[in-house]
Amino acid sequence: MIAPRRRPSSRPFLAAPRIDFYHPARAIDAALHVLDRLVRRSEGIGLVVGPPGTGKSLLLAKVAESVGEDFAVALLSGARICTRRALWQSILAEVGEPYRGIEEGELRIGIVERIRGLAATGSGLVILVDEGHTLPTRLIEELRQLTNIPTPMPAVHIVLAGTPELEEILGGPRLDAIIWSRSTMPKRSRTCARRCTPRGSTGMPRSRPVAMTPCTARPTACRGS
Numbered sequence: 001m002i003a004p005r006r007r008p009s010s011r012p013f014l015a016a017p018r019i020d021f022y023h024p025a026r027a028i029d030a031a032l033h034v035l036d037r038l039v040r041r042s043e044g045i046g047l048v049v050g051p052p053g054t055g056k057s058l059l060l061a062k063v064a065e066s067v068g069e070d071f072a073v074a075l076l077s078g079a080r081i082c083t084r085r086a087l088w089q090s091i092l093a094e095v096g097e098p099y100r101g102i103e104e105g106e107l108r109i110g111i112v113e114r115i116r117g118l119a120a121t122g123s124g125l126v127i128l129v130d131e132g133h134t135l136p137t138r139l140i141e142e143l144r145q146l147t148n149i150p151t152p153m154p155a156v157h158i159v160l161a162g163t164p165e166l167e168e169i170l171g172g173p174r175l176d177a178i179i180w181s182r183s184t185m186p187k188r189s190r191t192c193a194r195r196c197t198p199r200g201s202t203g204m205p206r207s208r209p210v211a212m213t214p215c216t217a218r219p220t221a222c223r224g225s
Contacts, residue, residue: 078135133162
């Protein structure tokens, strides 16, 4: 075995987020607890919105660490996914299932079977999507449809993170089947964690907007249309 020529950097401010340098500042730690509760209580789809560099990727990594002992977790980067096949392969790869040389339809069947198997044990699948604003609208809809898989208890939990452009995408007519909870945020430190609930779903409570910001915001709820 060849020893590495240099050790990993221990500097705290690297381009890629590292959870061992996580600092529980009030805003991001509050958002972490909100998203952890959202997943564990099956309160709908989580939405994290903020400009680049505000800690969204680090927050998703901390959510994955927080729920990883109780759920199967797929942490994805939307920037690398542009087809349904790539989406299914990315999810299966993250949860340790075969994904090479399999047709698209079989890939989705494999995900459905894994979800039902997890649900039978009281667990579920958590899908965390970073750079969600780069994910095509049709793939966001595909993810939403996974939440409709019949299981005794909700077994698919989704969190999307992206720039403010993500809100505009989710408010488009193709995603009108989802009701999004929205917070009115101050321009400074504009990073927010929110929840949304699919319209017409049963057994899922309507969501309340939660702001991830050190400033005080007045939350308002509206349809994503």
